[in-house]
Amino acid sequence: MNKTLRPLSLDVSKHLRCRLFLLTLLLCGFMPTMAETWTDGNGITWSFTVNGTEATDIRFHGGPDIKKVYLYGDVENYPDQVPFVPAAWNAADMRFSSAEGTHLPTIPDDVYFSLKTLIFDVSDVTDDFDLKVMNGWWSNTYYDHVKWENGLNELQITEEMARECAKGGEGRDLDLMLYSGSMTLNAVYYESSEVSGDLEIPSKVYVGSTELTVTSVGARALSGNPKLTSVTIPEGVTSIGNYAFYDCSGLTSITIPEGVAGIGNYAFAGCNNLTSVTIPSGVTSIGDGTFRNCNNLTSVTIPSSVTSIGNDTFAGCYGLTSVTIPEGVTTIGEWAFSYCYALPSVTIPSNVTSIGNYAFYACSGLTSVSIPSSVTSIGNNAFSNCISLTSVTIPSSVTSIDNYAFFDCTGLTTVTSLIKEPFTIEENVFTYYDIDVSWNPIFTSSTLYVPVGTKSLYEATPAWNQFQDIVEMQYIDPIDGETTVNTEGLGGQDLTDNVVDGVYYNLNGGNSGYDSTDGSIVIGETTNMGQITNPIPGTSDVANNFTGLILSVAAGKGTIIVNIKTVGNAQLVVQVGNGTPMIATKTEQGNVVVNYDVAEDTYIYIYAIIGSSSAPSLRAASDNVVKIYGITVTPESTGIHSIDNGQLTIGNYYTLDGRKLDGVPAKKGLYIVNGRKVVMK
Numbered sequence: 001m002n003k004t005l006r007p008l009s010l011d012v013s014k015h016l017r018c019r020l021f022l023l024t025l026l027l028c029g030f031m032p033t034m035a036e037t038w039t040d041g042n043g044i045t046w047s048f049t050v051n052g053t054e055a056t057d058i059r060f061h062g063g064p065d066i067k068k069v070y071l072y073g074d075v076e077n078y079p080d081q082v083p084f085v086p087a088a089w090n091a092a093d094m095r096f097s098s099a100e101g102t103h104l105p106t107i108p109d110d111v112y113f114s115l116k117t118l119i120f121d122v123s124d125v126t127d128d129f130d131l132k133v134m135n136g137w138w139s140n141t142y143y144d145h146v147k148w149e150n151g152l153n154e155l156q157i158t159e160e161m162a163r164e165c166a167k168g169g170e171g172r173d174l175d176l177m178l179y180s181g182s183m184t185l186n187a188v189y190y191e192s193s194e195v196s197g198d199l200e201i202p203s204k205v206y207v208g209s210t211e212l213t214v215t216s217v218g219a220r221a222l223s224g225n226p227k228l229t230s231v232t233i234p235e236g237v238t239s240i241g242n243y244a245f246y247d248c249s250g251l252t253s254i255t256i257p258e259g260v261a262g263i264g265n266y267a268f269a270g271c272n273n274l275t276s277v278t279i280p281s282g283v284t285s286i287g288d289g290t291f292r293n294c295n296n297l298t299s300v301t302i303p304s305s306v307t308s309i310g311n312d313t314f315a316g317c318y319g320l321t322s323v324t325i326p327e328g329v330t331t332i333g334e335w336a337f338s339y340c341y342a343l344p345s346v347t348i349p350s351n352v353t354s355i356g357n358y359a360f361y362a363c364s365g366l367t368s369v370s371i372p373s374s375v376t377s378i379g380n381n382a383f384s385n386c387i388s389l390t391s392v393t394i395p396s397s398v399t400s401i402d403n404y405a406f407f408d409c410t411g412l413t414t415v416t417s418l419i420k421e422p423f424t425i426e427e428n429v430f431t432y433y434d435i436d437v438s439w440n441p442i443f444t445s446s447t448l449y450v451p452v453g454t455k456s457l458y459e460a461t462p463a464w465n466q467f468q469d470i471v472e473m474q475y476i477d478p479i480d481g482e483t484t485v486n487t488e489g490l491g492g493q494d495l496t497d498n499v500v501d502g503v504y505y506n507l508n509g510g511n512s513g514y515d516s517t518d519g520s521i522v523i524g525e526t527t528n529m530g531q532i533t534n535p536i537p538g539t540s541d542v543a544n545n546f547t548g549l550i551l552s553v554a555a556g557k558g559t560i561i562v563n564i565k566t567v568g569n570a571q572l573v574v575q576v577g578n579g580t581p582m583i584a585t586k587t588e589q590g591n592v593v594v595n596y597d598v599a600e601d602t603y604i605y606i607y608a609i610i611g612s613s614s615a616p617s618l619r620a621a622s623d624n625v626v627k628i629y630g631i632t633v634t635p636e637s638t639g640i641h642s643i644d645n646g647q648l649t650i651g652n653y654y655t656l657d658g659r660k661l662d663g664v665p666a667k668k669g670l671y672i673v674n675g676r677k678v679v680m681k
Contacts (some may be wrong), residue, residue, distance in 0.1 A: 010383050013646055014335035014468075037061055038205045044195060048205055050212060051676070055205045056489060057241065058217030060225075063193040071096070071105050073121065073187025081385055096174045104188060107174065109166035111190075112245060114158040114224020121187040123150050129181030135164045135174060146176075148183065149264055159219050159242060159318045163187040196227035202233030217244050220262065226250050240267050240392060242287070243266075249273060256280050263290055265310070272296055275319075282376060283307050288333065298342075304328050307338050311356070316340060325349050332359050336380065341365050345568050345623055347587050350374050355382045357402070364388055368569030370587045370626060373397045378405045391569045391610075408432045414609075415467070416571075416583070427463035452580065471557045472551050474580045491516050497543050504550040505629070511625055512547055520565075520627040525550050527607035529575060535605065548607030549628070557636040565589040568624030575605040589626060606631070 036055075039045045047061035068074075096104045107115075125148055133155065143161060146153075157488030160388040165174050178254060199222070205212050214234060219241035223226060230253045237257060240263035245251060251271045256263075258280045265287035267275060272295040279286070281303040289312035291297060297317045302309075306324040311333035314320060320340045325332070326347040337343065338361035344362075347353065350372040357379035360366060366386045371378075373395040380402035391414035392406065392426040396407045404428045406412065410432050430446070448467035450458050455472045491514055495505040507513050525547040532605065538552045553560075564572050566585050572644060575581045576596045584592040596604070608626040 028617045029399075036205075036207050038207070044636070046202065046205060048212075048214070050207060053149075053212060055212040055217045056216045057221075058201065058214050058216070059218040060193075061193065062191075063195055066191050066193040068189045068190040069192050070187060071107065071118075072185070074189070078545040094475065107165070111224070112162040112166045113158070114220065115190055116220070117190065118155045119189055119191070120148065120153045120155065120185065121189075122148055122153060123184045123186060124647050125150050126181040129183055130179040132177045132179060133161075134175070134177055135161065145179075149375035161244070162220075172640060192224075194225050194227050195222070196225075196229070198230045198232075199228060200232045201234055201237075203236055206502075215239075217241055220246065222631055223247060227642050230254070233260070235259065238262075241265055242266060243269070246270055258282055263287055265289055269293055271468070276300065279303055279306070284308075286310055286313055287341060292316055298322070302326055302329075307331070309333055311335055313337075315339055317505045332356055332391060334358055335361065338362055344647040345369065348372055348375065350588075351376070355379055357381060358384075361385060368392075370566075370568075370585065371395055371398075372587070376400070378402065380404050383405065384408055390414065390415070393417075393571070396420060399423065401429055403428055405429050410445075412446050414449065415446055417464075417472075418451060420451050420454055422450075422454070422458050422461040425464065426461050427466065429463060431463075443459055447471055447585070465598065472580075490514055490521065491519070495521070497538075499537065502551065506543060506546055506548065506550075509547040515627065517631075518627070519628050521549070522625050522627055523570075523606075523608040524610075524625040525608070526610045527573070529581070529605065531609075535603065537577075537603070545606065546605075548605065549631070550606070551604050551631070552634065553598065553604060553633060554595060554635065555598055555600045555602075555604055557595070559632075559634045559636070560594040560596065561591050561632040561634070562606065562628060563589065563591050564595070565627045565629070566625075566626065570608050570610045570626045573605075573607050573609055575607075577602045577604075589627075604633075 002535050036050055037045055037047045038304070040154070041145050043090045044060065045062040046058055046157045048055040050060040050286065055237045055469070129148065133146055133273065135143070141530070143158070146155065151615060162363045163554050170351040201214065201217065203214055205214060213236050215236055216239045217233060217237060219585055221241060221244045222231065223243050228248050229250050231251065232255045233240070235257045236259065238259055240256070240260060241263045244264060244267045247270035249272055254268070254274065254277060256279065259282055259649050260280055261284055261621040263279070263283060263286055266289040267287065268277070269289050269292040271352065272293060274294050275296050276299050277291070277297065280303045282305060283303060284305050285308050286302070286306060288310040290310065291300070292312050293316040295316070295318050298319045299322040300314070300320070301330040302323070302325060305328065306326060307328050308331040309325070309329060312335045313333065314323070315335045318339065318341050321342045321344065323343065323346065325346070325348060327620055329349050330352055332352060332355055334356040335358045336356060337346070338358050340360075341364050343363050344365055345368045346360070346366065347370045352372065354377045354648070355371070355375060357377060358371070358381045360383050361381050364385065364387050367388050367390055369383065369389065369392055370393060374397060375395060376397055377400045378398060381404045382402070383392070384407035385402045386409050389409045390391050390411050392412065393400075393416040396418040407430070409430075412430070415430070426465045446467060447469045448458065448464065450473070452472045452474045455470050458470050490500065493500045493618050495507040495514055497506050498504070507521065507523065509525035511521055511522060527545070527547050529535065531545045534542050535546070536542060540589050542550070560574065562572065562574065564584070564586055566572055566587060566652070572586070572592065573581045574584070574594045576594070577598065582594060586592060598603070606628070610624050
């Protein structure tokens with residue numbers, strides 16, 4: 001098509017005004033947004049966007065050693081490459097797939113995410129040539145028309161294109177559909193310029209002599225660099241883009257500075273040599289798939305500033321053994337910790353209201369999970385295939401449990417439901433695969449503990465009635481409050497089968513004993529009171545079968561406050577005499593309150609169940625214990641209480657004039673303990 005050229009007309013005064021306007025903007029600290037490149041002292045070229053005095057979306061653009069990676073056309077150097085001989089220009093022939101027909105070679109997922117451009121060497125292009133780039137002949141995800149000329153033509157691979165094409169499956173590949181005209185395709189390749197070893201992203205870049213501060217790492221900034229071993233991100237960076245370090249399989253360490261507020265989707269996915277990551281305290285959100293398939297990641301520190309964990313965030317982190325989810329997190333996305341085979345336990349924070357679908361799917365090493373009372377819904381398959389999970393407590397706040405939530409949890413022996421009005425659930429919530437019958441609709445291997453007075457409701461409600469063993473138990477609702485007493489001074493005491501200050505201790509089982517690091521009494525072994533026929537302190541029956549604390553209260557009413565923390569799948573049990581055991585779980589240190597009303601002097605038993613209460617020989621792992629920081633007993637009738645065999649209340653003694661005593665008073669008289677008067681006889 002002929003074009004008519006017009007002579008250039010220049011208005012000098014207008015031109016001068018424009019220059020003065022731009023100069024004014026520069027003097028005011030503003031530069032128009034534009035794309036730039038800069039080569040550092042190591043010969044590495046960085047591309048970035050100029051935004052005022054900042055360089056945003058910095059990314060690796062090229063290095064000293066650039067090589068061409070041919071997908072088609074370099075038969076001389078790649079004799080095994082599939083030759084491309086199109087019979088007709090259509091989607092079926094031009095797809096990058098080997099699924100059917102005569103196609104261009106398949107592009108692997110990791111290549112898609114590391115690609116910036118595809119380069120096509122074409123010739124014999126006709127004037128009416130018109131090509132459309134699309135994703136899949138059936139998916140109809142179109143991108144744009146392409147007008148190519150003879151020579152080398154670049155096709156920009158957008159993030160959307162890479163994400164869609166990498167989903168896999170027939171019709172998910174990159175297609176080129178010819179609408180009109182014709183051309184000869186000589187070769188298709190992309191350029192690879194790997195960096196190796198340690199790399200520091202520059203904190204300053206330059207446009208001419210103008211210095212710019214780097215504030216963000218761009219999408220796919222260094223993706224697909226297998227020889228990169230460590231990366232240092234400079235101070236001043238506030239965000240890390242999507243896929244920034246995707247599939248950097250050689251990366252072993254990454255330094256993320258304070259000030260980074262957001263980490264993009266799949267930023268470190270596929271970095272399977274990354275062993276540990278510390279996320280700085282400024283980060284508020286962790287994107288979808290951020291650490292997906294980081295197979296050797298063993299630990300990660302999530303700061304308290306994080307409020308949401310995205311979908312797929314730690315999926316496939318097979319080596320992850322430790323993760324702490326901070327209290328500020330309100331959302332745990334779908335598949336977030338799925339296939340974390342080595343993760344032994346997890347505590348879900350209390351501002352969380354829902355557990356996403358597949359959140360802990362196939363965490364085969366997970367033995368315990370603590371679900372807070374803030375959770376109202378448990379997603380489908382949330383804990384399915386957690387074959388080592390032995391116990392779970394469902395809080396009274398839960399109003400929905402979706403399909404397969406605990407499906408195929410074959411090791412589950414104890415389910416504690418605090419729901420007082422059970423709602424109907426699908427029969428596959430707790431079922432499991434059986435070698436003989438394919439799947440088993442009757443849950444015979446687990447005991448379901450329910451609140452007192454609700455057994456008949458559970459027996460009549462699908463599919464809770466799949467449990468063959470439903471047991472009523474009374475539960476204590478934990479309350480928050482300051483610690484009223486402590487275990488100070490017990491570190492040097494013999495806590496094995498002895499009475500110390502009026503409290504009987506038998507803590508010689510499992511991991512039980514005194515923890516000097518936090519001053520707590522540790523109960524680390526299951527007790528089954530059903531095995532004890534004569535539960536009197538000092539008897540061999542108690543000494544051989546009981547692990548925990550025993551104290552006595554006088555006839556009448558009163559209140560017992562136990563300051564505790566339960567760790568892992570351990571639960572506190574407080575039993576007044578031979579009454580119904582009362583169970584409490586408290587994942588953060590705080591008080592639980594038990595009211596008593598007895599007609600005669602009565603023993604109070606404080607012990608733990610870990611796993612099933614019907615399995616007293618079950619020893620707890622080191623991270624499954626009840627920690628007791630103090631106990632207060634307050635009779636309701638009077639502030640003065642006659643005590644035999646030492647004091648009833650653990651705490652410090654004071655004289656009536658406020659002088660603190662060292663230990664238990666040696667003389668009879670009136671003293672103050674925990675703000676109440678007591679008589680020592």
